[in-house]
Amino acid sequence: MLAREDVAEGSERQSAGLAATAAVSLVALTKRFGDQVAISGISLDIADGEFFSLLGPSGSGKTTTLRLIAGFERPTSGSVRLQGKDVTKIPPFERDVNTVFQDYALFPHMTVGDNVGYSLRVRRVPRRDRAARVAETLETMRLGGFEKRKPSELSGGQRQRVALARALINRPRVLLLDEPLGALDTKLREEMQGELKDVQRGAGITFIFVTHDQHEALALSDRIAVFGAGRIEQVGTPSEIYERPATPFVAGFVGASNLVDDDLAARIIGERRRFMIRPEKIRMVGVAEPVANGECTVVGTVRDIVYLGAQTVYVVAVSPDRTLSVVTQNVNATATDARAQKGREVRLVWQRDQTMALGPGSPGTQWEAGT
Ligand code: ATP
Secondary structure (H helix, E strand, O other): OOOHHHHHHHHHHHHOOOOOOOOEEEEEEEEEEOOEEEEEEEEEEEOOOOEEEEEOOOOOOHHHHHHHHHOOOOOOEEEEEEOOEEOOOOOHHHOOEEEEOOOOOOOOOOOHHHHHHHHHHHOOOOHHHHHHHHHHHHHHOOOOOOOOOOHHHOOHHHHHHHHHHHHHOOOOOEEEEEOOOOOOOHHHHHHHHHHHHHHHHHHOOEEEEEEOOHHHHHHHOOEEEEEEOOEEEEEEOHHHHHHOOOOHHHHHHOOOOEEEOHHHHHHHHOOOOOEEEOHHHOEEEOOOOOOOOOEEEEEEEEEEEEEOOOEEEEEEEEEOOEEEEEEEEOOOOOHHHHHOOOOOEEEEEEEHHHOEEEOOOOOOOOEEEOO
């Protein structure tokens, strides 16, 4: 299994043209369904052992990309390579990948053991070897003792683990996961996230993980590709995606963001340039509080308060038609303290280098740090 640093080093080697072969390469991949363009010109290299997420809103082309890698769909143009080999015309069962679907797709009439061992039986692995591999895989997935149960006798989290065990038993080099935690409640989902990451680290398998949940993608991934309307908006590590979003779309989709432009931008930064500032980077202080060099500031009135337990979101009107959201940790503050802020005049302050501005010379899509 590659550590994060190794993956980063691998990427550097690749961009230097010294490439360790990518586990999965997509080359100018386009898929149309009739008039509908599902994805358009997607190119991507995913390193061996990487936990790689495809993140984006509904309909942005994530599942289509995954199905093209698995071989369930043929591209309209472009190619798919696995370990450097062009597999575009090769059927799914001859590709060294396995898929875990959101609905698990377990055989309801078979026991857990038979579900997990099914692909070995199809490949005529002898019964004794099969039993040993099934037992070992069930143990890895903390499913020891569940072998004789039917899927209907399991919880959602257990069924999900059976689906994972069934995919892992073939020891594929690449595992494709399509919103595998989508059907679970929040608590179980968080638990399973940890387990997924452990399994991936332990087995050293390349995971390609489809999700529309930004928290899940940020928490689990070595790298993320953010999809918007059939195209990749940005590929990067979680911190690159969050701290340095390449486009307004990424800034808006991953994490909350305040967009400021026109007169308000001119008032705050002295230029009519659109910029973005994250709600958690803003301090809310008394109006009379002094502002240091290198800080941006604007005065406003607290219009709304959303108390979230650990945090509070303050919505502050800074002009007749604009509000900025500010997130603060409730270190000492209670809900009553938070609500008492409503209607108050406040000063918002943040470090100038936390703003992301639309860069000059680029046609309105690239952000640059500091304004
Ligand atoms: P979700 O998060 O909702 O699953 P997604 O990002 O995975 O969305 P895709 O399922 O890849 O998106 O769909 C991308 C686009 O292609 C959508 O507009 C969808 O309606 C269209 N599409 C996908 N499959 C087909 C199909 N078999 N026939 C026609 N259009 C399709």
